[in-house]
Amino acid sequence: MSKTIIKTIISAVLVLACTIGPIVAALAYESSRTRDLTAEILARAPEKGNYSPRFVTVAFGQKVKLRVRNIDTVTHGFAIPALEVDAGEIKAGQYAVLEFTPEKPGKYDFYCTTWCSEFHLQMRGILEVTAR
Amino acid sequence: MNNKITVAIIIMLTLGVFTWLANYGWKNRYGSPETYEVIAPEVVTVGYYAEDLALKEADVFAQIWQKLPSAEIVLSHQIIEQPWPKGSTPLVKVQAFHNGKDIFFRMTWNDDQADTAVSIHAFVDGCAVAVPLDAEAPVRSIMMGFSSPVNIWQWQANKDMQHWQGKTGVPDLDVDFVYPFEEKEIFSVSIPEVKSAVTDLLAQRAGSLTQKETQAVQGRGIWRNGIWNVVFKRSLITNDSEQDCQFIGRKQMAAFAVWDGDQGDRGSRKSMSEWVNLQIEPAESKKSAENQLLDDNNITSVHKVSWIDKLRSLSLISTAYGETLENQSVQINKEPRLINLIAKRFEYTPNRISIRKGERVTIRMESLDVTHGFYLDGYGIDIKARPGLIGKATFVADKSGRFSFRCSETCGEFHPYMIGFIEVSPNSRFSFFVWSIGITFVVMLGLVLLKGKQEKGIETNVGTEQ
């Protein structure tokens, strides 16, 4: 009797581990990795949706940690010229993590730095540093 | 009955879950559901007004500018090439008209301080209008200067001072306009005699920015109440259509740039716009003249090609253009044969290259859209061509056979399939293959035909069930 129960439990555990398991594990691992990010910005060519989000607000005086993830099929870039922040080329499927502390509040434009589409010049967004 | 219901429920559930997942995936196919409406190019109407401006001080604020509509054009940091500007001028207002003879542009933008003198640490304000020579060139490529050379009219505040007010600044220090893909800023001694506040330039691509011999543009700028007002004037057509853009048809394109001296802008550090469409309204009584102009255009377009060639020969590579070298008598150890490759999504032109074994070749690749690469199987050569820049590699074709070259920079969905063939002749590998097949064929045929009689007992119907 108890043998069948043990068998049932083992098979249930195995099946769950192989079906739901990877999903739960992946989500948990990813959330632990992104806990300290201020924001994640997805980089896509303008006709595919542009940066997402295109408006990022951060509080003044705090360290900003951005992750820019290129989920597109072409190389993009990311730079905030006024803050001298530059991620360089971010190739398709790659990402960049940027850490910096803005020195004064204000609105800063960020841009794609690699020619990525005929609408490349529209690939831009705003980082707003708000005073408390 | 019960069974059927259970089955139906499970099927519905399965289909439901799959549909939901499929829909979720579709909505997030670009990572997030957030979308963006691409902004169509701005339109600047160039109306016809029978008015002439001599570019006196008052002309910058002439009555006509008050009634002309103005287009607000968004500028962004020039950021494709280092160095970048620190600040930016977010917006410039552009107005334009023509009087059948000349075309006028007025650019106005906010600048809290007029910087009119150059020194080691101070830079001047300025602005520029860029117009492609070929009005029909596809937008994406003019920016990178491939399909068409571009005229750039650059107004600079210090030259304005010298030209209109006779003031001289530091005469020998000047920063030229730098096209976005210029590798470095060019500090050059300024032209000794300033004939105009506007420098008239021609650009084809990186390294090919040249000052034209004939300076066809006049301009004047006045700073008043924290606003720069700059007027450009040029005749609609010139007699040098190889070097000057011609305003003939209804359409043209233009791009605008602004330098803010106290922010350290110079050279490539500037704010710039996307390409803007100019809509040129015809003058009523100019039918015949227009026809004549069109004729002119036809003639000049022939010349244009030769001009492109001239530019090509000017820039980057001293040898002539690839096709001309494709004659058979190229020999080893001489100048490598030049092969011009154009890469665009997802094809190379030419897509099949044949070279002879032992030949030395230079692959020179440029891209028409995004960054592409070139990896040659078997040789391991890897080139990268960013838009506007050229990738090059020289090698000796010492292995014969057909090799694929493939894109090595992810450039779009079909990137893994972006492939071309290089055939290093003689293709001895293929000949060997064909010969082996041929010999095998003959041997087998011989075996079958000759052996036929002696064999008696090969069982038939090996696996057939009787």
Add this chain to the structure above:
Amino acid sequence: MSEQNSKNQRLLGLFPLNWRFDLASLPGVRWLLKQRWFPMIVILINMFIFIVILMSGIMGGFSSGNYSFGIMFVWILWWVLLMMLLVPVLSRTWCMMCPLPSFGEWLQRLRIFGVNNKLGGLNLKWPRRLSNMWVMNFLFLGTTFFSGFFTVKPLVTFYLLGGIIVMGIVLSLIFEKRSFCLYVCPVSGFQGLYANMAMTEIRVKDPNICAKHKKKTCETGNKKGYGCPWLLEPHSLKRNTYCGMCLECFKTCPFDNMAFNIRPPGTDLLVNEKRGLDEAWKSFIMIAIAIMFYVAMMGPWGWIKDWVRGNTLTGWLKFISVHTAFALVIIPGIFFVFSFLSKLFSGSKEVRLKAVFVNLSYCLIPMGLASWIAFSFGFLLPNGSYILHILSDPFALGWDLFGTANIPWTPVATGWLVPLQFITLFAGYLVAADYGYKLSLQTYTDPAAAKRGFIPLLVLLTLVVIAFGWLYGG
């Protein structure tokens, strides 16, 4: 009986075709094959991998395929493994460990490891008229219409695999046992066809034992295992084509009469059982697809790529009509001409043309398989290094699980690509010609007629192999 007849036949005049070695006679192997947990544990491992693939598909959307776990795993690793190793060597071993129909099967059985021969679901019989390869032929051909999407867009790979799983669940609930695998699954058809070439097989050891065993537990099932889920009669199994190698017969046979044989490649080609136009067309379709894939994916012609990736709808429609005509009409047409010539040359009156056409088409199987293996090298060598990247970063989220995420794209031994393809094609040609001759002997009762009838076939095979060689490296 067939065993006795083929005794004299040798592959390429060297390897006796009736040579067998029973792997299960090795110590421990039969024990393993008889364990209830055995293939299931492998299925569960593959289930894990396929869940990751599906996840990466949903999350990957339309992002770059070469950095997507799903795309790379399925189309570089799995497909290439199927073509180069699993099918040509191990027959349908993939079906043994395939997780795609498992949900459906679990629902039928309501057990995972255990045995329950009272299967749930509606258990309907699959319609007789569809009991052949035609459904799979059309489904597989239809699937390749979208090859410009699912080999580059992770989400579309999800749609494809997810669709197969859903179809598996639904059909398993309606029809009995593995009807889905037998008659619908698009991957099944070519595996079945090319499994004829495999170097392994599951057969009975001694038919006499089966003849005496009245209960035939391998068909009906018993406490140890299920009756053949693939609706076969394991006791008289002759061909690999429809055997999914689920190993249930090892468990149900009370006399340990099943054998897992190693054998010379391709002996099933000579087994005249269930031959038909459906399998012939499968052969044609596979060859057509190999050509089309090469032209579209590894050829230099951009306009074809624009057609295939659906740049414009009309272009894509042109592609599917050309492709369909090529696979269903042109290639069979060419083959028809040559089988007609074969009959003409042979001078045989009593053999029907249809029999010639069907029988001889089986010699295209080694040729087709070789062309696919050669094609797969073109994926494996240049792009294999992506596998290392996606193992470490399966969801393109910047992970680095095994420290290989930063390995850049490194083509391997690409100088050897074309020679390898040539060698494969040459080997395929030899085997195809050899079996072509044997098939010809089998078809025409008179050996002299068979020899004459073989000549057009040999010419055709030579032309085909040279055409492939030219395409791959000429």
